[in-house]
Amino acid sequence: MNHFLDIHKTDPSDLEAILTQASAMKAARNGAPKATPDAEQPLKNHMVALIFEKPSTRTRVSFDVGVRQMGGETMVLSGADMQLGHGETIADTARVLSRYVDMIMIRTFDESVLTEMAEYASVPVINGLTDRSHPCQIMADLQTYREHRGPIQGRKVVWSGDGNNVCASWLHAAAQMGFDFTFTGPVQLDPEMEFVGHARQKGVDVTIERDPMKAVEGADLIITDTWVSMHDAQSARERRHNMLRPYQVNAKLMERAKPDALFMHCLPAHREEEVTSEVMDGPHSVIWDEAENRLHAQKAIMRWCLNA
Ligand code: CP
Ligand code: NVA
Numbered sequence: 001m002n003h004f005l006d007i008h009k010t011d012p013s014d015l016e017a018i019l020t021q022a023s024a025m026k027a028a029r030n031g032a033p034k035a036t037p038d039a040e041q042p043l044k045n046h047m048v049a050l051i052f053e054k055p056s057t058r059t060r061v062s063f064d065v066g067v068r069q070m071g072g073e074t075m076v077l078s079g080a081d082m083q084l085g086h087g088e089t090i091a092d093t094a095r096v097l098s099r100y101v102d103m104i105m106i107r108t109f110d111e112s113v114l115t116e117m118a119e120y121a122s123v124p125v126i127n128g129l130t131d132r133s134h135p136c137q138i139m140a141d142l143q144t145y146r147e148h149r150g151p152i153q154g155r156k157v158v159w160s161g162d163g164n165n166v167c168a169s170w171l172h173a174a175a176q177m178g179f180d181f182t183f184t185g186p187v188q189l190d191p192e193m194e195f196v197g198h199a200r201q202k203g204v205d206v207t208i209e210r211d212p213m214k215a216v217e218g219a220d221l222i223i224t225d226t227w228v229s230m231h232d233a234q235s236a237r238e239r240r241h242n243m244l245r246p247y248q249v250n251a252k253l254m255e256r257a258k259p260d261a262l263f264m265h266c267l268p269a270h271r272e273e274e275v276t277s278e279v280m281d282g283p284h285s286v287i288w289d290e291a292e293n294r295l296h297a298q299k300a301i302m303r304w305c306l307n308a
Pocket of ligand 1: 137
């Protein structure tokens with residue numbers, strides 16, 4: 001069995017295999033109604049726990065539907081309703097859950113909750129987002145890029161805005177897959193230097209450019225995310241908005257990228273804040289495909305975790 005904890009902790013060959021399987025499984029469904037079981041039922045008789053300590057629309061629904069399409073069953077749990085929220089250790093929770101379920105997906109705050117869960121669980125654990133990373137999202141995004149434009153290797157990917165958890169997983173992907181990565185945002189919200197350093201060590205060209213107009217020149221892909229993440233203090237909202245406003249992705253910024261550049265956003269988006277509706281709903285945007293591919297990418301991730 002395998003845990004899926006982070007992109008930089010997963011072999012590049014496994015990442016490629018997961019992406020290939022994700023697209024194959026998507027094609028095989030051929031637009032069938034969503035409750036139609038897949039021809040293959042690799043999760044038959046499997047029970048999957050989906051634990052949420054933060055809100056979620058996409059992750060919750062796509063994991064739930066994905067497990068069912070593959071013949072398994074799910075149990076959606078809110079962290080606050082579990083003993084987890086009342087002092088039972090993560091290690092003990094992991095040991096107990098492993099006696100009931102065949103796989104655990106968890107969305108949590110501190111990364112240590114995820115890593116401790118994985119250390120003590122005897123079943124695969126999947127990272128459904130922490131304060132530090134969001135690998136399932138970036139697998140869906142990589143699948144989306146590939147489906148629209150072919151291999152991402154050697155392309156120029158630009159992140160505009162907050163150097164947050166989603167940005168971190170993009171940096172991890174750059175290190176594993178080999179594409180150029182430019183961050184443009186205020187110095188206070190730079191991505192973690194540990195991740196920048198790791199990507200550079202792997203030979204990736206990581207650029208930090210404060211001027212967004214310069215940063216996006218020649219970009220193949222522009223990405224942004226919310227200015228206030230779920231783990232950020234609401235009291236920092238105004239300060240973050242003021243710092244991030246120059247990094248809004250709008251038509252003027254998109255025009256500086258390559259003519260066939262794509263725009264991505266993990267969603268939920270705040271229209272007219274980090275991105276304008278003109279860009280979200282415009283010809284460069286592939287945001288709905290990204291959201292759909294959460295389903296397909298995660299199904300392939302779950303199969304990889306279970307060797308199923
Ligand atoms: N992109 C994403 O993870 O969305 P949710 O927070 O709705 O799950
Ligand atoms: N950066 C966002 C992503 C949400 C999917 C957050 O952590 O809230």
